[in-house]
Amino acid sequence: MIVDCALYRGGFRQEVDGDIREALKAATAHDDAFIWIGLHEPAPEEFETVSKDLGLHPLAVADATYGHQRPKLEDYGDTLFVVVKTATYTKPAEIILGEIMVFVGPGFVITARHGDANPLAPVRRRMESDPTLLATGPSAVLYGVLDEIVDSYDVIAHDIESDIIALERRVFTHDGQDVTEDVYTLKREILEFRTGEDPLLPVLQELVKGRIPLCVRHKERFRDVQDHLLRIDQKIDAHSEMVTNVLTAHLAVLSKRQNDDVRKISAWAAILAIPTMIAGVYGMNFEHMPELGWATGYPLALGTMGSACLLLYRKFKKSGWL
Structure with a gap:
């Protein structure tokens, strides 16, 4: 128009x-x-x-x-x-x-x-x-x-x-x-x-x-x-x-973030592998195993797990993986 x-x-x-x-x-x-x-x-x-x-x-x-x-x-x-x-x-x-x-x-x-x-x-x-x-x-x-x-x-x-x-x-x-x-x-x-x-x-x-x-x-x-x-x-x-x-x-x-996520997952997997391994060993139910008769065996195992996890956590934290 x-x-x-x-x-x-x-x-x-x-x-x-x-x-x-x-x-x-x-x-x-x-x-x-x-x-x-x-x-x-x-x-x-x-x-x-x-x-x-x-x-x-x-x-x-x-x-x-x-x-x-x-x-x-x-x-x-x-x-x-x-x-x-x-x-x-x-x-x-x-x-x-x-x-x-x-x-x-x-x-x-x-x-x-x-x-x-x-x-x-x-x-x-x-x-x-x-x-x-x-x-x-x-x-x-x-x-x-x-x-x-x-x-x-x-x-x-x-x-x-x-x-x-x-x-x-x-x-x-x-x-x-x-x-x-x-x-x-x-x-x-x-x-x-x-x-x-x-x-x-x-x-x-x-x-x-x-x-x-x-x-x-x-x-x-x-x-x-x-x-x-x-x-x-x-x-x-x-x-x-x-x-x-x-x-x-x-x-x-995005690639860097994915790499960071993979490293964090790997770090936590490594930390959790220590108590998983120890608990797996003591869960095999054999009669003759070290420390089974000790009164301090159970807290010693827990302490070992905690110390190993803490040590790995500090290492990964220092390296930037966590």
């Missing part, structure tokens, strides 16, 4: 009078005017009306209608079609990806949003608060959309880093908690995030090259967004490596 449609002239918003065709005619009549149509999960028949009035390429319209596209840039002569992935990060660790399709042409911009993430409302407010930038044409809106989305990527990268630090703390606590599943979950979400942000780099590289006439005017601004995205991409690479290191450390800690 159409969530917003406005005419911008000289960087200032004007409400659209009449249908889209009349608004486009009014926009093309002035060099500093264009219309901005915002759509959310548009139905095919709804997009068909818009595409006919603006002369959009049918392949791009099909992509924008049904979604599920990778980030990409397609140049259809007078119209530029850009697909960008939006991302939100929820707790527990989960990346939810959406899509924004942007059509940029002479005198118009169309933004079609799929998914719950909505970075377009702040983009429109930000652009309307800067009439000088907005007056530079439709490609300024594309810059604003890309800049806002890359900024949201930065927030997500920071949240992921916080979760990695929290996982590290849990790994090195002494409560014996197994966090292997949580580590793999976070690693999977980082990989999913990469599928959204990483393919955007070639799109920005193409815009920065200055080969697209519609966007030449904002080449420097697109370069700034590209630099920002490159830093985020490096962060995500580092995060992925950190999660791998956390998993390695966690497995090492």
Whole structure:
């Protein structure tokens, strides 16, 4: 559905009078005017009306209608079609990806949003608060959309880093908690995030090259967004490596704890072997055995058992097995 449609002239918003065709005619009549149509999960028949009035390429319209596209840039002569992935990060660790399709042409911009993430409302407010930038044409809106989305990527990268630090703390606590599943979950979400942000780099590289006439005017601004995205991409690479290191450390800690448990069990088994052996010998019920007739035989046997156990306990305690 159409969530917003406005005419911008000289960087200032004007409400659209009449249908889209009349608004486009009014926009093309002035060099500093264009219309901005915002759509959310548009139905095919709804997009068909818009595409006919603006002369959009049918392949791009099909992509924008049904979604599920990778980030990409397609140049259809007078119209530029850009697909960008939006991302939100929820707790527990989960990346939810959406899509924004942007059509940029002479005198118009169309933004079609799929998914719950909505970075377009702040983009429109930000652009309307800067009439000088907005007056530079439709490609300024594309810059604003890309800049806002890359900024949201930065927030997500920071949240992921916080979760990695929290996982590290849990790994090195002494409560014996197994966090292997949580580590793999976070690693999977980082990989999913990469599928959204990483393919955007070639799109920005193409815009920065200055080969697209519609966007030449904002080449420097697109370069700034590209630099920002490159830093985020490096962060995500580092995060992925950190999660791998956390998993390695966690497995090492689990192995050490298992070894400690085995040593403790072995130590106690050795301690209990002494009284078990003595009691087993005196439990064989032979008639002629030493000390059976002694009055001090029973306390002597108990004392021997206790002394041997205490001696072994002190030895194992000193060596760190207990």
